Amino acid sequence: MSDRPMIGRLATAILVIALLYFAQSFFVPLAFALFVIALVWPLQAALQRRMPKLIALLITLSGTIFVIGAVGSLSAWGFGKLAQWLFLNAGRFQTIYRDWVAWLEEHGIAVVGPITDRFDVAWLLGFVQGIAGRLNSFTGFAVLVLIFVMLGLLEVDDFNARLRQPGVQPFGEKMLRANREIGHKLRRFMVVRSLASVLTGFVVWGFALLAGLELAAAWGAIALALNYIPFLGPLIATLFPTLFAIAQFESWQMAVIVFISLNIIQFVIGSYFEPLLSGASLKISPFAVIFAVFFWTFLWGLAGAFIGVPILIAFVIYCAQEPSSRWLAALLSAGAPAKTEDP
Incomplete structure (x- = not known):
């Protein structure tokens, strides 16, 4: 009998x-919309205290469209x-x-055999074009996200008022407290991530110029965009220039230098830089971050890779609100999670 609740939860x-x-x-668009609302709500709230709500909404949405469009266009261009x-x-x-494959086979590296059957320039070109195509065709997705964002921003005040009603207590106050903390941490997460991404893009661009790599600006743009995806993004941003250094310089030594640098x-x-900016407030277990990135990539593809960590942050904060689930927040945190007092 004791196994039935566990089986039911599973x-x-x-x-x-x-x-x-x-x-x-x-x-997917709903998750992105909630994420965007958490980021831009302070701007919306500040504006609507000084002007009509709809005008404040128009300004907030215009700024959101500009930022999303700029990052998306930069990625697609790269x-x-x-x-x-x-x-x-x-x-x-x-x-x-083919010369490298032949050399490796001559030296008895048998693992190259299966790779040569599945990997060639046509596959690589298709992969890169596929990414560029997806970035260029995300207009429909962005429109749906912005519709959700618009409706959500109009609803935030009313939703918070409903959470304060006596009939939904104590859960209403817990949700309000969790939502405020989630918004604060997500905004800090994106500020830190954006600063690190911009710095990464400029440093990679400068290194590519010094190393004589072609497409230096494109490598910087790609590094900037992919840095928003933990682990997977930096890995791809490192492997691509290394592969192209092989073709440009025709030297494995230069490819190794590019890869290591x-x-x-x-x-x-x-x-160093990101933890210095984020401090202790965003400490999450590295294993939990890796799992979140791969899990949501499996479910939702490239969009899941980007939104996986924000979802993890929200999940950890909600778990910390209830005594029965605080053990999960403790396991998923890199240090002792912030203590949450019961009302």
Whole structure:
């Protein structure tokens, strides 16, 4: 009998995961909209104290569209330049790649065999063009997100008032407290992440110029955009320039230098600069972050890779609100989680 509640919870979790996967066309823009609302609500609230609510909403949405459009356009431009370069230099890249494969096979590295059957320049070109195409065609997704954001910003005051009603206590006050903390931490997370991304983009651009890498500005733009995705983004931003250094310089030594240098840049900024800015308030277990990134990537693809950590932050804060789930918040935190007093 004691196993039945556990089996029931497991079955419920499986059903929820299945729902999130099969209904992702609704839940993904909704998750992004809630994330954006948490980021821009202080601006909306400050503006609507000085002007009519609808005008404040228009200004807030205009600023949001500008920021999202700027980052999206920069990413699409970087990957577009990359795809164009690869298309023009595909023959040279393929020749060098085959020479390296032949050399490795001559030295008895058998693992190269399966790779040669699945990887070639055509596959790499398709991969890069696919990313650039997705970035260029996210207009419909962005419009749906902005519709949710607009409706949500109009509803925030009324929703908070309903949470303060006596009939929804003590859960209403707990949700208000959790929502305020989530908004604060998500805003700090994005400020820190944005500063680190901009710094990463400029440093990578400067290194590419010094190293003589072609498409230096594109590498900087790609590094800036991908740095918003923990672990997976910096990895891709490191591997791509290394592969293209092989084709450009036709030297494995230069490729190794590029690879090591880019990893040092990512390590210094990610392991020193970001923690210095974020302080103790955003400490989450690195394992939990990796799991969140891969789990939500599995469910929602590239969008899940970006939104996975904000969802984890919200989950940890909500778990910390209830005594029965604080053990989860403690396990998912990198240090002792902030104590939450019961009302």
